Every structure is written in structure tokens, then in C-alpha cells.
Amino acid sequence: MRDVAVIGVGMIKWGERWESSLRDLFVEAALAALDDCGLDRVDALYVGSMSPGLFTGQEHIGALFADYLGLAHLPATRVESACASGGLAFRQAFLEVSSGLSEIVLAAGVEKMTDVDGAEATYVLSTAADQEYESFHGITFPGLYALIARDYMHRYGLTREQLAAVAIKNHAHGSHNPFAQFPRKIDLETVLNSPMVADPLRLMDCSPITDGAAAVVLCPLERARELGKKKPVKVLGSGQASDTMALHHREDFCYFRSTAEAAKRAFEMAKIERERVDFLEVHDCFTIAEICVLESLGFFERGKAGSAAQEGITALDGKLPVNPSGGLKSKGHPVGATGVAQIVELVHQLRGEAGERQVKGAKVGLAQNMGGTGASSVVHILEGC
Amino acid sequence: MFSAKIWRESPQRYRLEAAKCLGCGKVFFPPRLVCLGCRGREFEKRFLPWRGRVLTFTVIHTAPTPFVDMAPYCIAIVEVEEGVRLTCQLVDVDLEAVEIGMEVELEFRRIQSNQSDGVLCYGYKAVPGGGE
Numbered sequence: 443m444r445d446v447a448v449i450g451v452g453m454i455k456w457g458e459r460w461e462s463s464l465r466d467l468f469v470e471a472a473l474a475a476l477d478d479c480g481l482d483r484v485d486a487l488y489v490g491s492m493s494p495g496l497f498t499g500q501e502h503i504g505a506l507f508a509d510y511l512g513l514a515h516l517p518a519t520r521v522e523s524a525c526a527s528g529g530l531a532f533r534q535a536f537l538e539v540s541s542g543l544s545e546i547v548l549a550a551g552v553e554k555m556t557d558v559d560g561a562e563a564t565y566v567l568s569t570a571a572d573q574e575y576e577s578f579h580g581i582t583f584p585g586l587y588a589l590i591a592r593d594y595m596h597r598y599g600l601t602r603e604q605l606a607a608v609a610i611k612n613h614a615h616g617s618h619n620p621f622a623q624f625p626r627k628i629d630l631e632t633v634l635n636s637p638m639v640a641d642p643l644r645l646m647d648c649s650p651i652t653d654g655a656a657a658v659v660l661c662p663l664e665r666a667r668e669l670g671k672k673k674p675v676k677v678l679g680s681g682q683a684s685d686t687m688a689l690h691h692r693e694d695f696c697y698f699r700s701t702a703e704a705a706k707r708a709f710e711m712a713k714i715e716r717e718r719v720d721f722l723e724v725h726d727c728f729t730i731a732e733i734c735v736l737e738s739l740g741f742f743e744r745g746k747a748g749s750a751a752q753e754g755i756t757a758l759d760g761k762l763p764v765n766p767s768g769g770l771k772s773k774g775h776p777v778g779a780t781g782v783a784q785i786v787e788l789v790h791q792l793r794g795e796a797g798e799r800q801v802k803g804a805k806v807g808l809a810q811n812m813g814g815t816g817a818s819s820v821v822h823i824l825e826g827c
Numbered sequence: 828m829f830s831a832k833i834w835r836e837s838p839q840r841y842r843l844e845a846a847k848c849l850g851c852g853k854v855f856f857p858p859r860l861v862c863l864g865c866r867g868r869e870f871e872k873r874f875l876p877w878r879g880r881v882l883t884f885t886v887i888h889t890a891p892t893p894f895v896d897m898a899p900y901c902i903a904i905v906e907v908e909e910g911v912r913l914t915c916q917l918v919d920v921d922l923e924a925v926e927i928g929m930e931v932e933l934e935f936r937r938i939q940s941n942q943s944d945g946v947l948c949y950g951y952k953a954v955p956g957g958g959e
């Protein structure tokens with residue numbers, strides 16, 4: 443295993459991109475990442491996408507994307523792990539460079555979600571749950587996370603306002619992110635008066651439906667300065683883990699075991715303690731998810747992360763900034779792209795080029811990307827050089 | 828093709844058939860081919876009780892395609908016996924009155940009509956009661 447660096451990152455404007463097709467979104471992000479490091483070709487590409495087939499009718503996107511990127515003869519691989527597809531694509535690219543198999547690898551994530559209507563998108567997303575024993579009964583993803591939220595509120599006394607504080611905080615961060623789908627601040631009233639989606643979760647507790655893509659370029663650390671143009675960012679640790687598919691099979695609904703295990707593996711590889719981490723990008727697909735993830739990652743004790751956003755601990759100027767990009771809530775959640783966009787944000791922060799949302803003195807960042815109700819998790823730790 | 832997919836699950840959905848590991852006694856619903864507890868592969872068939880207790884619940888307002896006409900509806904995770912849990916709808920109930928710990932009975936009900944071919948799918952739903 444050799445050390446690996448990220449030398450190029452590409453992010454595009456996320457939102458309802460009616461003018462852009464699935465392949466357009468990918469190529470736009472991939473070109474941005476290549477331009478960022480000044481390269482025009484790579485040795486292999488990985489793309490994470492949850493369900494291009496159900497969202498657009500297109501499968502076999504590895505080859506399609508290599509073709510439209512003008513690099514038709516590359517090894518091109520699609521990976522899928524529901525909403526963790528992007529994080530997994532990054533991990534596969536990392537492993538391919540780390541193993542010595544390839545020198546320069548592109549990792550991308552993409553999802554084109556607005557070619558179907560809202561009810562259909564809800565259905566497509568629900569295929570990431572147990573089809574026969576969860577989705578069959580009419581549960582949705584907001585519904586599954588609502589089951590978690592209800593349990594957490596019951597056990598730890600989490601308030602409706604504390605949940606809302608997560609969304610308010612992430613929108614405040616996202617208001618400084620030009621790529622975000624909803625780059626604007628929101629207030630408590632907005633959250634509490636938004637339509638109920640799955641009680642107790644309201645629309646403003648939920649990440650939106652988004653078209654988007656993101657891409658990064660990886661190479662061996664020792665060649666990072668020769669191949670790239672900007673300050674390299676080192677991949678310190680990578681971890682991945684799974685859990686039971688159905689939420690009801692977990693002993694504890696509020697603890698994402700896959701996230702805990704993936705973090706343990708990433709920290710073991712990185713050989714650092716949690717205190718060294720300056721900021722986090724975590725999978726806030728719903729407000730309650732950010733709370734449970736922070737506890738599962740081991741940054742907060744059980745039952746203690748509920749008040750973190752309300753108390754300002756996880757704000758940009760707090761003790762442990764969480765989701766400086768705006769998170770999935772404000773930035774948007776094109777499911778397969780999310781994990782790669784987290785890496786893009788880590789790199790922007792660690793290079794010190796995050797502008798108004800810059801975490802001061804950021805040297806080490808952690809990204810946590812999760813599929814389903816945490817049946818899969820991918821955790822990465824990156825360090826600025 | 829879809830009717831085989833529905834028929835295959837019917838022992839679980841119609842009769843709550845579960846599998847009890849002969850090695851360690853752990854009960855699995857739906858049945859599995861390998862035990863999560865001891866990795867044993869020998870099981871005996873058993874039937875779950877048609878009653879249980881709500882562990883957590885939600886009321887779905889924004890429903891997926893096959894369920895749009897039913898919203899709002901309650902979905903709960905129900906523990907039917909120690910450690911054996913399932914997810915299902917909780918119906919014939921005042922949506923404001925559902926609470927954690929509530930006793931429920933399971934009943935055989937229509938769940939949905941299949942999106943692609945309109946085949947009616949049946950299974951278990953919870954209703955209030957069973958506590959007395």
C-alpha cells in the first residue's frame with residue numbers, strides 16, 4: 443500500500459438541472475476535476491450512482507461516461523451502495539492507486555433525479571431499503587428516519603427545536619456555498635411550518651431531490667506535486683462497513699454500527715486520534731441522521747449530540763464544525779454524487795480555499811457517507827499537505 | 828413474472844412463518860439460510876404470534892407511488908416476541924393516539940396493488956388491541 447493524494451476536485455452547480463442529462467452532469471464535473479489539476483487523461487475511472495436505471499432508464503454508465511469524457515478505452519467501473527455510492531467510488535479509486543495498479547484515477551459520483559416526479563423519486567429511493575420487508579409495507583426513507591427520530595426523542599428527550607437547529611445550521615453554512623442547491627439561510631419558523639413528510643420529520647428536516655455530480659482525481663502522494671497544480675491533500679484513512687439491511691433488525695435504531703466500524707477502520711489506518719480532526723462532512727440526509735452519525739462516529743457520547751447544533755458546537759465557528767459545505771440539507775443530495783462532493787469539500791477546506799465558509803486552521807477533515815438507514819457506511823480522513 | 832415474486836413470500840406474509848435456529852435457538856423473520864448468531868444452517872419452522880408491541884412509529888404523509896392514495900398512514904416497528912421485530916402499517920387507529928409501547932394485534936390485510944401489473948398483494952398489518 444502506498445500513500446495516495448487528491449490532486450484535483452470538480453464540483454458543479456447542484457439543483458434542478460433540467461437542461462442537463464445524466465452524462466452531461468458527469469462530464470461537467472469530471473472536466474472541472476481534470477482542469478483543477480491540469481491533466482487531460484486518467485488511467486481508470488470509478489463512478490458512484492445509486493439508480494440511474496430507475497431514475498433515467500440508463501444502466502451501464504461506466505462505459506457511457508468514459509465514452510463521453512473522450513476516454514473511451516479506459517477501465518470504467520460503476521459502483522453502487524445506495525446513497526454511499528459516491529464514497530465507495532472514492533474508496534475504490536483510492537485502493538486502485540494505493541495498490542500500485544494505476545497511477546491516476548478519477549472518482550466521480552452522479553445522480554439525475556428530476557426526470558421522474560416526486561412520488562416516483564420517493565419510490566426509487568425506497569429501493570435502498572429492504573424491498574420485501576420494509577418498502578413493501580409503504581415505508582419511505584423519510585419514514586425510516588422518522589422511526590429513528592421518534593425513538594431518539596423518546597429515549598433522550600430530543601426536542602423538535604433541537605432537530606430544526608441542525609437544518610438551520612447547515613443552511614447557514616450552505617449560504618456561503620455557490621454550488622449549493624439552496625444557498626440560503628432559514629429560520630426556526632420555516633422549519634416548524636414546513637409540510638409534514640413523515641411525522642416527526644418535516645420537509646425542512648429532509649435533504650432535497652437534486653441533480654448533480656462531483657469528481658476528484660487521485661494519484662500517488664509522491665507524484666502529487668509533479669502531476670497536480672495545487673496543494674495536494676493526503677488520504678490518511680479509509681474505512682467501509684455494513685449493517686443489517688432492515689432497520690427493525692438492529693438492536694439499537696439510533697446507532698449506526700456500520701458508521702462506527704467504518705470510522706474505527708479509517709482511524710486505525712490513519713493512526714490518529716479523534717482530537718486531531720478539525721471538521722466533519724457527514725451524511726445529514728435528515729436532521730436526525732446528523733445527530734446519530736456524530737454519536738456513531740464517536741465524537742459525542744450517546745444521547746449528547748442532540749443539542750450540539752442548538753448550542754453552536756457544530757457551527758462553522760464552533761468547537762467541531764460539521765458540514766461546512768451546507769451538508770446534504772442545503773447543498774442538495776443527488777444520492778450517488780454526495781460522497782464524492784464531501785471529499786471535494788474536504789479538499790477545498792484543507793487547501794484553505796473555501797472562502798466565507800472556511801474552517802479556520804483546518805488541517806484534518808473527516809467525511810462520512812451512508813447508504814440506506816446505515817446498512818452501508820464509508821468514512822475517509824484527509825489531511826492537508 | 829411478478830406473481831412468482833409475490834407467491835414466494837406468502838408463507839411469511841400470510842402465516843408469519845419464521846425460522847428457529849436448532850443450534851442457538853435464535854428466531855429469524857423472514858427465515859434465513861444461515862444463523863446470524865451461531866452460523867448454523869439447521870432451522871425448524873415456527874409461527875410468530877399475531878400480537879406485539881410498538882417500538883417506534885411514524886405517520887407517512889408523502890407516500891411512494893403505490894401508496895399515494897392511502898396517505899396519511901401509520902407505520903410502526905413491532906416487536907412480536909423477545910428480539911423478533913417487523914415493520915408494518917398500523918391501521919384502524921386514531922393517528923394522534925399512537926404511542927411507543929402500545930399493544931397491537933396483527934391481521935391479514937391487503938397491502939398494495941402491484942405497480943406493474945395491478946396484482947393485489949396481501950400481508951400483515953397491525954391494529955390496536957391485545958393488551959387486555
Ligand SMILES: [Zn+2]
Binds near residue numbers: 848850851862864865
Ligand atoms: Zn444459531
